[in-house]
Amino acid sequence: MGRYILKRIGYMCITFYVVITLTFLSMKMLPGTPFQNPKLTPTQINQLKHYYGLDQPIAVQYVKYMWNLLHGDMGGSFQFGNESVTALLMNKFPVSLDLGLEAIILGAVIGLLLGIIAGLHHGKAMDWSTMIFAAIGTSIPSFIFAGVLQYFLGVYVRAFPVAGWNGPSYHFLPVVSLAVGVVAEIALFMRTEMVEVINQDYIVTAQAKGLSRFTVVYKHAIRNALIPVVTILGPLTAAIITGSLVIENIFGIPGIGSQYVSSIVTNDYPMIMGTTELYAGLFILSIFVVDILYGVIDPRIRVSGGQA
């Protein structure tokens, strides 16, 4: 197992390196410069370019950037007065992480429950209603829900604050808006798996032992149905944490999303790189965690566990 993890970490580093390099190169192909203020004269722009090393060949810039990155230095943001990118990210990221994790946990728990119940009632009303809900949840984007929730629960009923991020009551609307899609996706997936697992021979074996329906479902069906669901959970988590950009904008949440967008618009190179690295790192890490979890749940893929 240790060797497997080491090997995986090696691959993760390679993936991470490729992502950084590709981002760096494609970023350099973006039109425009970071210095778009019309008041700047061409000499001033050239001075700034020289100051930030942007007049050097891309290869040199790349090597310099990578060298600094290796030493933990992501550089300073162009748009926020040369403030360190690391500090900016660390400042805003916890908010996005908080929002994303709350949404994924809420979404996964409800989604799994709905999926299990629907799967057990395959072909009945409970199944159909879950399917319809899931279809709606996956096809309507989260910002529509956000608007609807804001209007009814925020403006009309006044149960929750419409926007902001100043305490638990502020979390409800954005978390729910984000979670709807997660619930739908996981419920749909879990339902399909449950229907398949319930028809497996080993479920009949379990029933033939005289186990109660609850035990059969709880001990034999759910664990097996969970295996494929875990695979989507990792990327989904990463996507929710990093993809809550629109929701952050709608609810005025001081997360990393709006900062990312403005950094692209203003060609804030170090900020673009930093945010991408954070996202990519999260994504790669989540897939790694899923693979490890996969082995914990499914003994057949416990990679070179050594006990075979």
Added chain:
Amino acid sequence: MSKLLEIKNLSVHFNLIGRHVQAVRGVDLDLNEGETLAIVGESGSGKSVTSKAIMGLIPNPPGEIVKGSSILFEGKDLVSYTEKQLEKVRGKEISMIFQDPMTALNPTMKIGKQIMEGLIKHQGMSKHDARNRAIELLKLVGIPKPEVRVDEYPHQFSGGMRQRVVIAIALACNPKVLIADEPTTALDVTIQAQILDLMRDLQKKTKTAIILITHDLGVVANMAQRVAVMYGGKVVETGMIDEIFYNPKHPYTWGLLSSMPKLHATTDKLLAIPGSPPDLANPPKGCPFAARCPYAMKVCTDHMPEYTELSSTQKAACWLLDERAPKVDPPETIGVGGTKNG
């Protein structure tokens, strides 16, 4: 020997979309203590459905056991049992071995735990005792190093070994009846023999009555004392093993025996019964075999024949046995001893 299990007039129907399939149509069977009864017949004859009905494992919907059916186990009617009552019978009084050992075990649960579940549920054993018993059972079914293998997962076992585990699970609580639904069909021939030997040995030790469901007459000859031949959801002939092999009376039984490949056959041809089994969504009014029967008469397609008692143990449902019917000799090809009955 007293009757352990008595199935009377069992009918099982399935309500599928646009089709109402009558999979089992009025089956009567009984099982004595300690004996082995083989149920033979081709796919779709209703033998597996019959066994699932005994276990109360007919999925409802779409399946249902039709009113008027009864399955008496030690005098009590299992058909009237609630799910909770059935749980106390399954695995404890009646248990089951399945056809495909590759899929019959939960891939994410340790072998030992899968054996222990029934012990804990039915015998109230502690985890520790159940584990020791599981190791004992694994030893009993011939698994080497049981104390190590008890903690392994199904994928670490071969097909034959898995079937041994399935047998260990089934025998865990010393059931009175063991239903083996084609227990060797999915195994290769050498393993088949081992598993059958094992079942025979265990039966001697435990005195469990076995219902053996199979389409392999070779297995029947090796294992069973009595045979029930099923066709089209009905039992067409039952008898002691000698009666069925040496003095079969139903043309379908003749066909089955003829289609058994023989070692010393004079022809290279494998004999088959031409035609296909009846559609049980629209079961024939008369004898279900009439359409494929070379001896069919007009009466056969119109009226289902009653059973004719041929001895205290053998009976068959065939119009040829009616006194008004022409006398017909069974074909030579049934091989084992068909000419003996003249």
